[in-house]
Amino acid sequence: MEGYLLFIVAVVFLFSSSVNACDRCLHRSKAAYFSSASALSSGACAYGSMATGFFAGHIAAAMPSIYKDGAGCGACFQVRCNDPTLCTTKGTTVMVTDLNTSNHTDLVLSSRAFRAMAKPLAGADRALLRQGLVDIQYHRVPCDYGNRKMMNVRVEESSKKPNYLAIKLLYQGGQTEVVAIDIAQVGSSRWSYMTRSHGAVWVTDKVPTGALQFRFVVTAGYDGKVVWSQRVLPANWEAGRTYDAAVQITDIAQEGCDPCDDHIWN
Numbered sequence: 001m002e003g004y005l006l007f008i009v010a011v012v013f014l015f016s017s018s019v020n021a022c023d024r025c026l027h028r029s030k031a032a033y034f035s036s037a038s039a040l041s042s043g044a045c046a047y048g049s050m051a052t053g054f055f056a057g058h059i060a061a062a063m064p065s066i067y068k069d070g071a072g073c074g075a076c077f078q079v080r081c082n083d084p085t086l087c088t089t090k091g092t093t094v095m096v097t098d099l100n101t102s103n104h105t106d107l108v109l110s111s112r113a114f115r116a117m118a119k120p121l122a123g124a125d126r127a128l129l130r131q132g133l134v135d136i137q138y139h140r141v142p143c144d145y146g147n148r149k150m151m152n153v154r155v156e157e158s159s160k161k162p163n164y165l166a167i168k169l170l171y172q173g174g175q176t177e178v179v180a181i182d183i184a185q186v187g188s189s190r191w192s193y194m195t196r197s198h199g200a201v202w203v204t205d206k207v208p209t210g211a212l213q214f215r216f217v218v219t220a221g222y223d224g225k226v227v228w229s230q231r232v233l234p235a236n237w238e239a240g241r242t243y244d245a246a247v248q249i250t251d252i253a254q255e256g257c258d259p260c261d262d263h264i265w266n
C-alpha cells in the first residue's frame with residue numbers, strides 16, 4: 001500500500017513536470033539537416049545505429065523543449081516546408097532520436113527526411129537541400145508503425161543480473177509521453193520503480209526475480225494513465241534482446257493549446 005502511494009506521488013510529480021509544452025500545437029520555425037546519417041546514429045536518445053532504421057531513416061534531432069530530458073525520445077512529428085514551389089503540403093513524419101541545442105532551428109532532420117518534404121519534381125529535393133535552412137510548420141502526431149503495432153522493450157547491454165536492469169522502449173505509439181515505469185515479478189504486487197537515466201534509457205538496481213510485468217505511466221487527457229502489461233520479460237531475460245510488451249500506447253495528452261492541430265496533413 002505504501003509503495004502504491006509513493007507511486008501515485010511520483011506520477012503526479014512527473015506528470016506535472018512534463019505537461020507545459022504544447023507539442024500538438026501548430027509550430028512555425030526552421031529546420032536544417034544533417035549531411036551525415038552517422039550524426040544521428042550517435043544521438044542523445046541512445047538508440048545507437050538502430051536509429052537510422054526507424055521510419056526508413058526519417059529521424060530528427062530536436063530542441064530541448066521537445067527533447068524534454070529524454071521524455072521526447074520516440075515522439076513523432078509531421079514536418080512540412082513552406083515553399084509552395086518545392087514542398088508538399090503533407091511533408092514527412094520524423095521520429096525524435098536526438099537533441100540539438102542550436103538556437104536557429106527547432107528540428108534538425110536526417111537528410112533523407114529533409115528531402116522527403118520536397119515535391120516529386122525533378123530536382124526539387126536537391127533544390128531544397130541547397131537551401132540548407134528552410135521555414136517549416138510541424139506538429140506532433142502519433143507514431144504509426146504499420147503492422148508492428150505493439151511496443152517493444154529492449155534490454156540494454158549494460159544490464160547485469162541479478163541487480164541491474166536497463167531498458168529502452170521501441171515502437172512506442174501514441175502522442176504522449178511515458179513519465180514513469182514500474183516493474184514487478186509476474187503475479188506480485190511488489191512494484192519497483194525504474195528511473196530515466198539518459199535519452200530513452202530507463203534503469204533500476206532493484207530487479208525482481210523471475211518473469212517481469214511492467215506498468216507504463218503515460219500522460220493521457222489531462223491526467224496520468226497506467227498501461228499495464230502483465231508479462232514482458234521472461235525469467236531468463238538477456239541483455240541485447242528485444243521483447244514484445246504486447247501493449248501499445250494510443251493515448252493523447254491534452255495540452256493547453258487552443259486550437260490543437262490534430263488532423264494529419266495530406
Ligand SMILES: *[C@@H]1O[C@H](CO)[C@@H](O)[C@H](O)[C@H]1NC(C)=O
Binds near residue numbers: 033034061100105108
Ligand atoms: C545541431 O545541428 C547543427 C546542424 O544544423 C549541427 O551543425 C550541430 O553540430 C548540432 N549541434 C548539436 C549540439 O548537436
Ligand SMILES: *[C@@H]1O[C@H](CO)[C@@H](O)[C@H](O)[C@H]1NC(C)=O
Binds near residue numbers: 103
Ligand atoms: C543563439 O546562440 C548564440 C550563441 O549561443 C548567441 O550568441 C545568439 O545570440 C543566440 N541567438 C538567439 C536569436 O537567441
